[in-house]
Amino acid sequence: MATHEQLESTSSRPALDPTTSKDVASSTTQKAKSAQAGVAPTTIHIGTRKSALAMIQTDMVLKALKKAHPADQYEYEVHAMSTMGDKNQITALHNFGAKSLWTHELEAGLLEGRLDIIVHSLKDMPTQLPPKCTIGCIMEREDPRDAVVMKASLNYKSLAELPAGSVVGTSSVRRSAQVKRKYPHLKFKDVRGNVGTRLSKLDAEDGEYACLILAAAGLIRMDLGGRITQYLDSKTTGGGLLHAVGQGALGIEIREGDEKILDVLRPLVDHDSTLAGTAERSLMRTLEGGCSVPIGVETTWIEKGKMLMKAIVVSLDGTESVEAERLDEILTTKDADEFGWRLAQDLVEKGASKILDAINLNRQVIAEGGGA
Numbered sequence: 536m537a538t539h540e541q542l543e544s545t546s547s548r549p550a551l552d553p554t555t556s557k558d559v560a561s562s563t564t565q566k567a568k569s570a571q572a573g574v575a576p577t578t579i580h581i582g583t584r585k586s587a588l589a590m591i592q593t594d595m596v597l598k599a600l601k602k603a604h605p606a607d608q609y610e611y612e613v614h615a616m617s618t619m620g621d622k623n624q625i626t627a628l629h630n631f632g633a634k635s636l637w638t639h640e641l642e643a644g645l646l647e648g649r650l651d652i653i654v655h656s657l658k659d660m661p662t663q664l665p666p667k668c669t670i671g672c673i674m675e676r677e678d679p680r681d682a683v684v685m686k687a688s689l690n691y692k693s694l695a696e697l698p699a700g701s702v703v704g705t706s707s708v709r710r711s712a713q714v715k716r717k718y719p720h721l722k723f724k725d726v727r728g729n730v731g732t733r734l735s736k737l738d739a740e741d742g743e744y745a746c747l748i749l750a751a752a753g754l755i756r757m758d759l760g761g762r763i764t765q766y767l768d769s770k771t772t773g774g775g776l777l778h779a780v781g782q783g784a785l786g787i788e789i790r791e792g793d794e795k796i797l798d799v800l801r802p803l804v805d806h807d808s809t810l811a812g813t814a815e816r817s818l819m820r821t822l823e824g825g826c827s828v829p830i831g832v833e834t835t836w837i838e839k840g841k842m843l844m845k846a847i848v849v850s851l852d853g854t855e856s857v858e859a860e861r862l863d864e865i866l867t868t869k870d871a872d873e874f875g876w877r878l879a880q881d882l883v884e885k886g887a888s889k890i891l892d893a894i895n896l897n898r899q900v901i902a903e904g905g906g907a
């Protein structure tokens with residue numbers, strides 16, 4: 536497998552480069568190994584973005600793969616790339632067309648056969664993947680909730696304690712629009728960059744933010760869970776918040792119909808997380824009509840096979856919202872897909888289209904905050 540130094544050594548390359556010295560090096564190792572074992576191991580090429588969180592998540596996948604296939608029949612090579620989205624930190628997110636910005640270059644590598652799998656935060660995957668690309672695996676979900684991280688020098692813990700005019704850092708309209716409804720006296724400001732950058736902006740002595748709202752999952756995976764001062768979910772006293780579709784789950788993208796890779800990934804699939812992810816993505820796909828919108832969800836299992844899903848669509852300024860929830864038996868991905876579609880219809884019947892049309896008219900595309 537590729538070591539950290541090897542990954543770092545790829546960092547100066549602008550994008551996916553098929554002819555890396557790493558490939559040559561690994562084919563030598565492969566030869567040496569196959570000489571011993573008599574069978575050449577298959578190399579699985581893993582694509583990922585290069586942010587710290589993306590690298591940690593890729594490492595989790597790598598560990599899970601090695602555990603699932605202890606017999607040395609596979610070798611793994613990680614190809615870390617900075618995507619266009621990572622490089623273009625200056626242009627406001629909503630000026631970009633779509634979420635696919637984050638993944639386009641990796642998908643090109645997948646389709647050209649230079650990569651076999653791409654590790655993503657499921658949340659960052661567009662609901663419509665490019666032709667011939669598909670989700671091969673959704674792994675067990677980490678805590679899907681959003682969380683408040685208070686500036687280190689402040690003694691507050693929760694949003695409710697913040698004085699009027701305090702600045703909450705988030706680039707996600709889903710988050711700001713929902714929180715604004717409950718805390719109209721707070722101010723909201725974009726905060727860009729990866730999780731580490733955002734935290735240093737928060738803690739800077741002359742920094743303008745009192746707190747950030749981030750996905751708990753990312754913080755926990757980066758060993759920063761200790762910074763969380765409040766978890767936000769539908770039950771949070773004083774201001775519930777529904778999380779992003781797919782938040783906290785890892786999605787592995789593959790070439791459609793790649794049975795070999797599906798076999799490799801099968802042991803990593805988490806059944807319940809797959810059903811929840813499928814239902815949430817179906818809801819989003821039904822509502823968005825080609826454009827991302829501030830949709831929050833919360834999916835819980837009331838008992839084995841019984842899914843409760845809450846969803847909210849919020850106007851950009853947080854003044855209007857439509858909420859719905861559904862409870863049903865969900866045993867297969869087909870059930871999950873239909874369930875998400877039904878809940879989307881419920882939202883539309885309650886008037887979600889008015890909010891969605893206004894957003895589409897605005898031609899604003901709401902991204903989930905960028906830079907994992």
Ligand SMILES: NCc1[nH]cc(CCC(=O)O)c1CC(=O)O
Binds near residue numbers: 656657752
């Ligand atoms: N938008 C970037 C992004 N994509 C995935 C995560 C966190 C991990 C996850 O949700 O799975 C984050 C950071 C955040 O929103 O705080």
